[in-house]
Amino acid sequence: MLDARDLTKAYGDVEALNSADLTVKQGQIVALLGRNGAGKTTMLSIIAGLLQPDAGTVRIGGVDALGDPERAARLLGIAPQETGIYTVLTVRENLEFFGELSGLSRNDRTRRATEVAEQLGLADLFDRPGRKLSGGEARRLHTACALVHAPQLLLLDEPTVGADVATRQHLIETVKSMAADGAAVVYTTHYMPEVESLDADIVIIDEGRICAKGTRAELIAQHQMQGVRFEFRGELPPHLGLDVESVAANSYRILGDVTMADLLDRFGDAASQLVSVESLAPDLETMFLVVTGRHIEHEVEP
């Protein structure tokens, strides 16, 4: 459904994307993971026709999206990162407007507005103006506006930022349902449990490059995840005999068959300078750390 190849984009000297590829099949959910500034939003913006790449190609449902953006736009729905709704219009008016903008007939947009509102828990708020919605409700409406024309390709840029637990749940269920109905979904997030809940395939992007892609199981199998991470005050003892990698100031990791007990033994008296030690478990967080060498940022949980 989506076939983006060699996407390259620079803002002056800053390389936002460097020959990045992204392919998504019908019914597939792809979680695009990356730190802030990694290139996720740039990639989605290019796919949605909001930004011109310096190089590369985008095909959506076989349509050349860069050559025929209007035709490609009919196939996609995007919920950008920042909430964008008409606060002076009601929930129903917002949904019906975006349906009409996409060319839905009056009957179709009324039906779809009702369906999407029910899916996202907005049915009771149908006649409430956007300005009277809570942050979570506005976020749901923001996403609902991208779904109302039942797009074949859905791009969701951090849809749950600032959302409450109920909103997250509604969004995840809705995305899974759309994928089950055949839509291809690209979903960016910083929140790893969402990726697991979506059972999404994963693409990791860092500094504009795609670093890894595959299913969760494949990526965990591909990348050695065992090891320890520690913070140490002062200079490391010279004779640890381990392959220590510096990941940040005073922060190190050792990948491989090493346990916390081994580490403490090897440090000996210098162990008193250890600030923290943690085991690296084979989860998505660790996998992200292994692939990019950095932790993904965590938003504050609501």
Place this chain on the structure above:
Amino acid sequence: MTAALAVAKLQLRILRNDPWFLLIMFLMPLAVMPLFKQTMGLSLVSSGFSEATGAELVVPGQAVLFGFFVAGSVGFSLYREHGWRTWDRLRASAASSKSLLAGFAIPWIVIHVGYQLVLFVAGGMVLGLRLNGGSPLAALLVITAYSACVIALILLLSSTFRTVNRLNAFQNVGAMVFGGLGGALVPIEQLPGWAQAVAPATPAYWAMRGHRSVFLEQGGVSDVALPVAVMLAVAVVFAFLASLRFRADETKEFFA
């Protein structure tokens, strides 16, 4: 076309849900009109219109002056989309830049014409404005041409200015300067010679010239043909330039 219609209906829906701006823009000139009537009447009598009451210039003058403020709304509605973060959603739809621009412009021309008509009727009732043999069709043509002209001017400015503050400043100063030079505040013949010389460069001058023909000189359609033609020609040029200059991917700043 479908997208342009959807955006056009959106403008009307937003206005219906939040009509206060237009309501204020209607009440303000109505409140101001009586203050100017006597002075304008004396000016007109001294200019040789012995039967004039002042309403013949006060009502059109305030419609032209406040019409410039109301025309700014088409620009504000464009910038507002950026403030609401909905602009990218419009761009990501199948709508072309030109259909989006048309979707904003067309309803505002209709609203602008309606606004002036209501102001003429209400102002006429309050101040006793009469056509006195002038053609209502001629008045409608002048009103429509003025609406097209100032809406196109605001679209051109909106496609040029990055921030809404610049448009706001231009609209406020422009309304007073253009209105003053064009004869919306005092009869044109009472302006200094240099002002009379530059007055034809303003849309207000041509609108007031047309209204004077209708309300003071019993003019018909042929009498307003020149001012209407000038305003429509300028509207076409401004709209063309706006469509060339308008870039949908340009980031605009709404009020911070």
